[in-house]
Amino acid sequence: MEDNVTIFQFVNLLNTTPADTACIMDSAYRQGWIEACDLAEPGKVLRRMDAARILHLYMQRVLGIPDLTDISAAGILKDLYDCRVCVNHIAQVYLRGIMDGVMIPSGNSSVIIFASQEPLRTSELMNIRLP
Numbered sequence: 314m315e316d317n318v319t320i321f322q323f324v325n326l327l328n329t330t331p332a333d334t335a336c337i338m339d340s341a342y343r344q345g346w347i348e349a350c351d352l353a354e355p356g357k358v359l360r361r362m363d364a365a366r367i368l369h370l371y372m373q374r375v376l377g378i379p380d381l382t383d384i385s386a387a388g389i390l391k392d393l394y395d396c397r398v399c400v401n402h403i404a405q406v407y408l409r410g411i412m413d414g415v416m417i418p419s420g421n422s423s424v425i426i427f428a429s430q431e432p433l434r435t436s437e438l439m440n441i442r443l444p
Contacts, residue, residue: 317432320347321355323364326438327371346370361412361437362399362429368411368441369402378444381408390414392426403427411442 321338324347328337338355341347347367359367372378380401387393387404394400406412407427414425 316435317358318364318435318438319356320351320359320363323359323367323433323438324351324355327367327375345374359433360429361427361431361433362396362403364433364441365406365412365427365429366399366402368443369405372405372444376444380405384408389425390427391424392429396429399429403429409444411444412437413440 324341325337327346328341330337330340338347338352342349342352347370351363351367373380381404384401384404387400387407390403390407393403396403403412407414412427415428415431416423416425
């Protein structure tokens, strides 16, 4: 069985300064790229939608990357609007090629979803490409 990524493991990958768990999480929270719920449960398994949120906020607040203005092409993801609060986060990382969609069979063809509720797996970390 493949390992799931925790919130702390993911935040630690983005962190640029060596420190202990509390310092890393506090720093990310103060910089505004994680939320209080992440800070409260760093050992919790990270869902793909939360990874998208963290990555998107990291790109904005740490890297200074502005949002793409037209995210309509992300509509190819059939589950994009399952979490309305997550739409922009998911669209920004998907359209930039930072996180991939998941191809699933549907009748005689297939569709692409983001699988936002699924846990982020360690194997997926290699496919995350920050700008």
